[in-house]
Each structure stands twice: as C-alpha cells, then as structure tokens.
Amino acid sequence: MLDAIKKLIWPIAALVFLLVINAISNPALFSLKIVDGQLTGSLVDILDRAAPVLLISLGMTLVIATAGIDLSVGSVMSISGAVAAVLLIQTDWALPYVLIVSLLICTMAGIWNGILIAYIGIQPIVATLILMVAGRGIAQLVSDGQIITIPEGSTFAFIGSGCFLGLPVTITISVIAIITTITIVRYTSLGLFIEAIGGNEKASYYSGLNVRTIRIFVYTFTAFCAGIAGIIYAADITAADSNNAGLYLELDAILAVVIGGTSLMGGRFNIVGTIIGVLIIQTLNTTILMTQVGGHNIPAEWNLIIKSIVVLIVCLLQSNILAHLKFSRRAIA
Amino acid sequence: MHGIVKTFPGVRALDTVQFKLRHGEVHSLMGENGAGKSTLIKVLTGVYRHEEGTILLNGKPISPRTPLEAQEQGISTVYQEVNLFPELSVAENIFIGREPKKFGLINWRKIIKKAREAMLRINIDIDVTLPARSYSVAIQQMITIARSIDFDAKILVLDEPTSSLDTAEVSQLFNVIRCLRDQGFGIVFVSHFLDQVYEISDRISVLRNGQFIGEYPISELPRMKLISKMIGKDALNTSDLTQHHKSRKNISNNQKIVLNGEHIGRRNSATDIDINIRKGEVVGLAGLLGSGRTEVANLLFGIDSIETGKITVNDKEVKSHSPRSAIKNKIAYTPENRKDAGxxxxxxxxxxxxxxxxxxxxxxxxxxxxxxxxxxxxxxxxxxxxxxxxxxxxxxxxxxxxxxxxxxxxxxxxPELLMLDEPTRGIDIGAKAEIEKLIADLCQKGMALLFISSELEEIVRDSHRVIVLKDRKKVGEISGDEIQLDRIMKIIASDSKKPVKKLINA
Known part of the structure; x- marks a missing residue:
C-alpha cells in the first residue's frame, strides 16, 4: 500500500502543479456555477470530457498489466458509435436494445483480439493493429462512409450531454466504471492472476493459471469499455463520425496508464494511478486551451507538443532517474 | 592455458586451472554443472578476463579482451544455440560484418564464391545463396562453423554443439570435426553426452569445482573413472556413506501407486519411459545433464503432452495434459529454473x-x-x-x-505427488539440508515424491528407488540397498548400445 502511494507521488504532484498554474493564470477555471440545476464550470468540463479516455484506460491498464497492449480501442469506439447510430436511425428498436447490440459487437471485437493473441500467438501490438485498421473500416462500412447525425434531445443524446444528480451523466458512467473495474480485479482473484501473468507468464502457467482465458478476458473487457466510450462520444456530438471517433485515443489511454505507474513490461498495475493519469492528460488539454500568455491564447497547434513535454517530464520523474542523479551527486560529495 | 584464476563475487570460479590443446586434436572438457567449463571457455574466447595465469598461443602470450579479439587471434567459438540470421542467405551469414568490397560496394560474386569455398572446406556442398533457415539445424550449425573457421582460426571451441541434433546429424557434424582436426585445428569439445565424447575425443581434461583434476588420453580413462573424477567421489568408497539411511529404504509394494506412466514419450523429449511412484515413496531420477530428467517431469506434469504411452493417476487415466489438470490430480511440480518458471x-x-x-x-x-x-x-x-x-x-x-x-x-x-526438479540448485548448504529434511518429512506423512538432482549423493541419500536416465531413455532402475553411488555411475557409464537388462544384473 505504501509502495502504491509512493509511486503515485509524482503523478499527483503533476496534477496539482497543473491546477496551480491554472489557478494563477486563469482563475476562471475554478469557478463553478449552477445553471438549470446542473453544476457547470471548467473542472466539471474536464471530468465530463475525460470520460471516454477514462473508460478506455481502465481496460488498457489490465491489458498492459499482462504485458500486452491494445491499439484497437479507438477503432472499436468508432464501431460502437456507428452501429448505435445506424440502429437508432434506420430501425425502430428501443434504446436499450441498440446499446446492448452495439456493446455486444464491441465485445466480440475484443474476443477476436484475445483469440489472435492467446491462441494464435500473434504479438499483441500486431494483433490489435489489425483491428485498429480494420475496425475503422468496419465502422465506415456500417455508416456507409457518412457522418450519421442523431436528433438532439433524444434519449441517446442524454447519455452524452444529459445531467444526473446535478452532474453530467458521463461522470456517473465513469464512476460506475471505476467501481466496477476495481471490484472485478480486487474483490476476485483476477487482479492477482493478471499481475502474475504479466510478471512471469511461464511460472503462472506452471502454477495452473488459465493464461489464455485471462488474456482473452482483458482484451474483451477493454473492447467493452471502448464500446461504452464510443457511445458516449457519439451521444455527445450527436453524430457517428467513423473517421474521427476515438482517433488517437489509444495513445492517450496508453499514456494515462504509463503516467499512472503501470509498467509496459507488465506486472503490478494501479487503477488509481491510471485515473490520475487520465485527469492529468485532460487537465492539460483544457489548460492549454484556456491559458493566456500575454493576453493571447496559446495557439492550438502547440497543444500536442506541450502535452508530450509534460508527459515526458512525468515519466522521467517517475523512473527515478532524477532520484539516482541526486543520489550519485551526493555520493561524490 | 596455465594457472588460470577467475573469481566472481564470493566464488573462485577457476582456481589455477590449466588446459593444453595441441594441433590436430579433439580435446574434451568435462565436468559437472558449475565445475568451471564454461568459465574457462569464456576466458579463452575473451568473454571474461582472467585475473592470474597466462594463455599461450603457439608460444606467444595472448590476452583476448573481447570475443572479436580472440577471433582475430584465431580462437573461434560455436555455441549451443545457432547464432544465424535465419532470413539472410548462407553466404551473407558467413560474411556478415566483413563483406569484401569493391569500389566501396559489396562484391557479391566474391562473397558467394568464398562462402562456397568455406563450406567445401568442411565437405559440405550446399547452395549458399539460399536463406539459412532453409537448412536443417545441423547444417546451420556447420554454417556457423564455416563462418568461424573462415577467420583463419587455429582453435575451434564447440560448446554443446550436439544438444539439438539427431543421431544422423551428429555423425555428420563429427565428420566435419574430424575433417578439421586432420587440417591441423585444435578443437575443444564440450558435451554432456558421454558416448559422443568417447566417440570423437583424443584427450579429456576434467574440471571439478573450479579446479583442474587432470588430463588424460581417451584410452587411459574408462567411463567409470571419468565419472568418479567428475563427481569427485571414489566410486568404491561411497557405499558406507549411505548405509545409515538404508533403514527407511523399504517401501512395501502394497502401498498405493499414485502415478503410473507406461511407455510415455514425445518427439524431442524423453522416449519410452516407464515410471511409477507409490504413496510415501521418494523416487529419484538420476542421470547426467541432458539425460532427460526434466523432460520426464515435464511430461508427467503435462507441460509437454505425451505422444506415446499413457499416464494414470490413482488408477484413472489422464486424458488432458496441462499443468491445470495435473494440479487437479493433486500433482505439484517445482521446476528446475526458479527464475524462469518459478x-x-x-x-x-x-x-x-x-x-x-x-x-x-x-x-x-x-x-x-x-x-x-x-x-x-x-x-x-x-x-x-x-x-x-x-x-x-x-x-x-x-x-x-x-x-x-x-x-x-x-x-x-x-499435493499427493510432489515433483522437485533440482530443488537444491544454487542455494546454500544450510537451505539444502533443510530441503532434504523436508523431503524426508513429507514422504513420512505419505506424500509421493519425485526427486531430480544432478547431485547423485542427494539422490542416493533421499530416494527409496532410483530411475537412471541416459540419452533421454531409461537405462536402469534400482531400489533398496542397491542404491549406491557406484551402482548409479556404473549404469550411466555403461555403453548405451548394450541391452538394459544386462546392465542391471551385471
């Protein structure tokens, strides 16, 4: 437990640091107002917008803990959005059925990934790269290459922009996803099994773990999360945009997991760390957009560069490089 | 090589070791695990640097600091695993890193011509433009040999070159070795296969615990003597050492058989093994490295599924072979390589x-x-x-x-059956003793144990019955008072071409 907290010190510090910068340069970020019974403000906005990345990152944490990786999550998001939109517009199915079918298709995509990796033995990065390319193609086929718009004000749109308990619905979904994930991994032995496989697959197999099934599970779980993320995204913009839904989001998710202290080599994972990682990335996005330098906004084209610099700094801090430097200097003195 | 000393933190891996290699001879380096064979080879080939002693090559002192330097001085090594680029052609593999150039460009015609010459020099005539992976492991090994001797080598070190070859391939390799020997090469040969050592060597040097035991012409060192020199026990004096353990060496045949394997085997693993283990019994698996001990355990635990024969646990036949189903049958297995699989x-x-x-x-x-x-x-x-x-x-x-x-x-x-593969390897004496005591306690409580160790004394001390393996086959089984070091060594040393029965009765 103490170790877990120690590992989180730098990510938390980075998050606090970002918020402090905001507090100085742009106090408006912290203002919260209640409009029409809903809490609004930049902080709420950060949490709202973080939902898709957060959902994906929860799954990605488990995948990375098994020493795997899933590049297909962005494409799976576009599939779920496209399927849901097409079903809504072209059939008279009730919303629950639409959601269930969309998520079922995403779940199958995850099983596909898992089988390629666990049974056929393709490296995770290659196996999921296949679906990363094919998935967006499938979504484009489903939506006939068009952006399908969904009527605003429908129940579906409520998922993306509605309000529940005074907060955006997306926040409720995020909280439920976090609690579910933590329950699944920490109140069963799945978490232990995932960490064991990531730590030493051979030893896990010799100890009687069902390595293949667990691998399939983590990819399926991730694809399911990506499915929900895709629905949130489509509901938020009230359209299924197969070309852009979830684009590059797999990279944000991997970054969030790494910032949160889960090693790409597999083994120990840290869900709380991942959540902090997501918040850092999302706060950073908002900060860059809102920070004023000399009365002007930072040009949007700087966004990606600044983001990568901050991520690099957090990773360096975490890898103890600085601690080692300090230590060796002291040793010389 | 003279008075070579190499220490690692806490151990003296080589203690004033000497090694003399003549032109035109095959010289085997023998010793158990940890005897210092590989350390000595690594010193010779420049991987490690020695702290004391001298290496003379044709009378001139040398001190290679890297494998490349050793190679330039004429000492080449072929390792156990084949180090080739499977997708590159044979010729490219032979000349990688030192391609002959013309006007700064690679001279392909010359490469192909010289590669063919290099292969012909060891009597192998193959198409050198095909990728290396299109040839068998044996040929690939010979490609690595051709690559090394092309460096104008004088000394060729072969470290376990035969471990992944079948019988026909081994004789092919031996032809190459003889051909090189006749060309005046000094060849250092390391292998755990005794029969092969006796087939190919002219001379044997024995190391034990980092010390030089002696150098012998092959004709003056019968197998029994070699093994006792490697293990360090005079075979004749060991019997009384084990007498005080004999009291618990009688397990009644009425005890229930926990696991029974009949004729189990698998390609590239052990073949045709009969084994049964009773409740409360310790069965030892003895044999030199590479004799198939771990392979047998892997078959029994379902890590490798059997292709022939059948395994029954508590009189029920095992159908699905995996660690999971073995564990369901209450079988446990601590693998040999703790870091890798434990x-x-x-x-x-x-x-x-x-x-x-x-x-x-x-x-x-x-x-x-x-x-x-x-x-x-x-x-x-x-x-x-x-x-x-x-x-x-x-x-x-x-x-x-x-x-x-x-x-x-x-x-x-x-578990009802616990299989221990080298449980005492790489641990200190105190912990060794504790683990041996634990083995005795567990079997007293009725657990069946399969005990694998390369330290024959442990096997002799702790087992009720010993199965002796050699070249991945069972070559003998002894029990009770018969379990003695010299007995096991005799079985291992006997020529495997003779029928098994005779050995046991001999």
Missing part, C-alpha cells in the same frame, strides 16, 4: 505462496485476506523462510528462500 518477481511472498491454490480454486472465489495471511505465516514458519514480512516482493529473498516459497506454493495445494 517465482513471479513483482509479487509478494504471500501472493507467490497462494498463487497455485488460488488458481486451483478459480478466480471467482478469492481466498480471504486473513486466510492468505495465515497460510503465508504458517509456511514462513514451517519452512523457515528468512523474511521479516510476507508482503515483501519475492525477488528480494535469497535463492534458497525463494525456493522455499515455491515449495510453499505447492504444499499449499496439499
């Missing part, structure tokens, strides 16, 4: 201990936290694991204590 370094001692039990119970029924703590506390005490805290990562423990944690993992599932 410990999960990131996880705590507690998590490492409960892992197999938890896997057996399934993911949906987690063992309660306080039950986990009770289990780990119990085993830390029972096995005397030196740690202050069960929450420490297992990687922070010493080798012996890691081994005990792995043992605890298996004892936690309360």
């Amino acid at each position: 410990i999960i370094p990131d996880l705590s001692i507690r998590e490492n201990i409960i892992l197999a039990l938890q896997a057996h119970k399934g993911w949906i029924q987690p063992i309660r936290r306080n039950e986990q703590q009770r289990l780990s506390k119990h085993f830390i005490k029972a096995l005397n694991i030196a740690t202050t805290d069960a929450e420490k990562p297992i990687s922070q423990l010493s080798g012996g204590n890691q081994q005990k944690v792995i043992l605890a993992r298996w004892l936690a599932i309360q």
Whole structure:
C-alpha cells in the first residue's frame, strides 16, 4: 500500500502543479456555477470530457498489466458509435436494445483480439493493429462512409450531454466504471492472476493459471469499455463520425496508464494511478486551451507538443532517474 | 592455458586451472554443472578476463579482451544455440560484418564464391545463396562453423554443439570435426553426452569445482573413472556413506501407486519411459545433464503432452495434459529454473505462496485476506523462510528462500505427488539440508515424491528407488540397498548400445 502511494507521488504532484498554474493564470477555471440545476464550470468540463479516455484506460491498464497492449480501442469506439447510430436511425428498436447490440459487437471485437493473441500467438501490438485498421473500416462500412447525425434531445443524446444528480451523466458512467473495474480485479482473484501473468507468464502457467482465458478476458473487457466510450462520444456530438471517433485515443489511454505507474513490461498495475493519469492528460488539454500568455491564447497547434513535454517530464520523474542523479551527486560529495 | 584464476563475487570460479590443446586434436572438457567449463571457455574466447595465469598461443602470450579479439587471434567459438540470421542467405551469414568490397560496394560474386569455398572446406556442398533457415539445424550449425573457421582460426571451441541434433546429424557434424582436426585445428569439445565424447575425443581434461583434476588420453580413462573424477567421489568408497539411511529404504509394494506412466514419450523429449511412484515413496531420477530428467517431469506434469504411452493417476487415466489438470490430480511440480518458471518477481511472498491454490480454486472465489495471511505465516514458519514480512516482493529473498516459497506454493495445494526438479540448485548448504529434511518429512506423512538432482549423493541419500536416465531413455532402475553411488555411475557409464537388462544384473 505504501509502495502504491509512493509511486503515485509524482503523478499527483503533476496534477496539482497543473491546477496551480491554472489557478494563477486563469482563475476562471475554478469557478463553478449552477445553471438549470446542473453544476457547470471548467473542472466539471474536464471530468465530463475525460470520460471516454477514462473508460478506455481502465481496460488498457489490465491489458498492459499482462504485458500486452491494445491499439484497437479507438477503432472499436468508432464501431460502437456507428452501429448505435445506424440502429437508432434506420430501425425502430428501443434504446436499450441498440446499446446492448452495439456493446455486444464491441465485445466480440475484443474476443477476436484475445483469440489472435492467446491462441494464435500473434504479438499483441500486431494483433490489435489489425483491428485498429480494420475496425475503422468496419465502422465506415456500417455508416456507409457518412457522418450519421442523431436528433438532439433524444434519449441517446442524454447519455452524452444529459445531467444526473446535478452532474453530467458521463461522470456517473465513469464512476460506475471505476467501481466496477476495481471490484472485478480486487474483490476476485483476477487482479492477482493478471499481475502474475504479466510478471512471469511461464511460472503462472506452471502454477495452473488459465493464461489464455485471462488474456482473452482483458482484451474483451477493454473492447467493452471502448464500446461504452464510443457511445458516449457519439451521444455527445450527436453524430457517428467513423473517421474521427476515438482517433488517437489509444495513445492517450496508453499514456494515462504509463503516467499512472503501470509498467509496459507488465506486472503490478494501479487503477488509481491510471485515473490520475487520465485527469492529468485532460487537465492539460483544457489548460492549454484556456491559458493566456500575454493576453493571447496559446495557439492550438502547440497543444500536442506541450502535452508530450509534460508527459515526458512525468515519466522521467517517475523512473527515478532524477532520484539516482541526486543520489550519485551526493555520493561524490 | 596455465594457472588460470577467475573469481566472481564470493566464488573462485577457476582456481589455477590449466588446459593444453595441441594441433590436430579433439580435446574434451568435462565436468559437472558449475565445475568451471564454461568459465574457462569464456576466458579463452575473451568473454571474461582472467585475473592470474597466462594463455599461450603457439608460444606467444595472448590476452583476448573481447570475443572479436580472440577471433582475430584465431580462437573461434560455436555455441549451443545457432547464432544465424535465419532470413539472410548462407553466404551473407558467413560474411556478415566483413563483406569484401569493391569500389566501396559489396562484391557479391566474391562473397558467394568464398562462402562456397568455406563450406567445401568442411565437405559440405550446399547452395549458399539460399536463406539459412532453409537448412536443417545441423547444417546451420556447420554454417556457423564455416563462418568461424573462415577467420583463419587455429582453435575451434564447440560448446554443446550436439544438444539439438539427431543421431544422423551428429555423425555428420563429427565428420566435419574430424575433417578439421586432420587440417591441423585444435578443437575443444564440450558435451554432456558421454558416448559422443568417447566417440570423437583424443584427450579429456576434467574440471571439478573450479579446479583442474587432470588430463588424460581417451584410452587411459574408462567411463567409470571419468565419472568418479567428475563427481569427485571414489566410486568404491561411497557405499558406507549411505548405509545409515538404508533403514527407511523399504517401501512395501502394497502401498498405493499414485502415478503410473507406461511407455510415455514425445518427439524431442524423453522416449519410452516407464515410471511409477507409490504413496510415501521418494523416487529419484538420476542421470547426467541432458539425460532427460526434466523432460520426464515435464511430461508427467503435462507441460509437454505425451505422444506415446499413457499416464494414470490413482488408477484413472489422464486424458488432458496441462499443468491445470495435473494440479487437479493433486500433482505439484517445482521446476528446475526458479527464475524462469518459478517465482513471479513483482509479487509478494504471500501472493507467490497462494498463487497455485488460488488458481486451483478459480478466480471467482478469492481466498480471504486473513486466510492468505495465515497460510503465508504458517509456511514462513514451517519452512523457515528468512523474511521479516510476507508482503515483501519475492525477488528480494535469497535463492534458497525463494525456493522455499515455491515449495510453499505447492504444499499449499496439499499435493499427493510432489515433483522437485533440482530443488537444491544454487542455494546454500544450510537451505539444502533443510530441503532434504523436508523431503524426508513429507514422504513420512505419505506424500509421493519425485526427486531430480544432478547431485547423485542427494539422490542416493533421499530416494527409496532410483530411475537412471541416459540419452533421454531409461537405462536402469534400482531400489533398496542397491542404491549406491557406484551402482548409479556404473549404469550411466555403461555403453548405451548394450541391452538394459544386462546392465542391471551385471
């Protein structure tokens, strides 16, 4: 437990640091107002917008803990959005059925990934790269290459922009996803099994773990999360945009997991760390957009560069490089 | 090589060792695990630097600092694993890194011509423009040999070159070796296959525990003598050492057979093994390295599924072969390589201990936290694991204590049969003794044990019955008072071409 907290010190510090910068340069970020019974403000906005990345990152944490990786999550998001939109517009199915079918298709995509990796033995990065390319193609086929718009004000749109308990619905979904994930991994032995496989697959197999099934599970779980993320995204913009839904989001998710202290080599994972990682990335996005330098906004084209610099700094801090430097200097003195 | 000393932190790996290689001879370097063979080779080939002593090559002192330097001085090595680029052509493999150039461009015609010459020099005529992977392992090995001798080598070191070759391929390799010997090469040959050593060598040098034991022409060193020199026990004097253990060497044949394997085997693994283990019995698997000990355990535990024969556990035939089903049958297995297949370094001692039990119970029924703590506390005490805290990562423990944690993992599932592959390797004397005592206690309580060790004395001390393996076949089985060092050594040393029965009655 103490170790877990120690590992989180730098990510938390980075998050606090970002918020402090905001507090100085742009106090408006912290203002919260209640409009029409809903809490609004930049902080709420950060949490709202973080939902898709957060959902994906929860799954990605488990995948990375098994020493795997899933590049297909962005494409799976576009599939779920496209399927849901097409079903809504072209059939008279009730919303629950639409959601269930969309998520079922995403779940199958995850099983596909898992089988390629666990049974056929393709490296995770290659196996999921296949679906990363094919998935967006499938979504484009489903939506006939068009952006399908969904009527605003429908129940579906409520998922993306509605309000529940005074907060955006997306926040409720995020909280439920976090609690579910933590329950699944920490109140069963799945978490232990995932960490064991990531730590030493051979030893896990010799100890009687069902390595293949667990691998399939983590990819399926991730694809399911990506499915929900895709629905949130489509509901938020009230359209299924197969070309852009979830684009590059797999990279944000991997970054969030790494910032949160889960090693790409597999083994120990840290869900709380991942959540902090997501918040850092999302706060950073908002900060860059809102920070004023000399009365002007930072040009949007700087966004990606600044983001990568901050991520690099957090990773360096975490890898103890600085601690080692300090230590060796002291040793010389 | 004269008076070579090499130390690693805490060990003197080579203690004033000498080694003399003549032109035109095949010289085998023999010794058990940890005797210093590979260290000596690594000093010779520039991987390690020696601290004392001299290496003379044709009378001139040399001191290679890197394998490349050694190669330039004429010392080449061919390792056990084939180090080729499978997708590159044979010719490219031979000339990689030193391609002949013309006007700064690679001269392909010359490469192909010279590569063919290099292969012909060892009497191999193949198409050198095909990728290396299109040839058998044996040919690939010869390509590596051709590559090394092309460096104008004078000395060729072959480290376990035959371990992945079949019989026909071995004789092909031996032809190449003889051909090189006749060209005046000095060849250092390292192998665990005794028959092969006797077939190819002119001379044998024996190392034991980092010390030079002696150099002998092959005709003056019969197998028995070689083995006793390698193991360091005079075969004739060992019988009385083990007498005091004989009291518990009688397991009645009425005891239930826990596991029975008939004619089990698999390609590239052990073949045609008969084995049964009774309740409360310790069965030892003896044999030199590479004799198939681990392979037999892997077959029994389902890591490799059998292709021939059948395995029954408690009179029921085992149909599906996997560690999971073996564990369901209450079979446990601590593998030989603790780091590679035993410990999960990131996880705590507690998590490492409960892992197999938890896997057996399934993911949906987690063992309660306080039950986990009770289990780990119990085993830390029972096995005397030196740690202050069960929450420490297992990687922070010493080798012996890691081994005990792995043992605890298996004892936690309360197995009926426990298979231990080299449980005492790489751990200190104290921990060794504790593990041997544990073996005795467990079988007293009725557990069946399969005990694999390359230290024959341990096998002799602890087993009720010993199965002797050689070249991945069973070559003998002895029990009770017959279990003696010299007896086992005699079985191992006997020429494997003679029928097995005669050996046992001899």
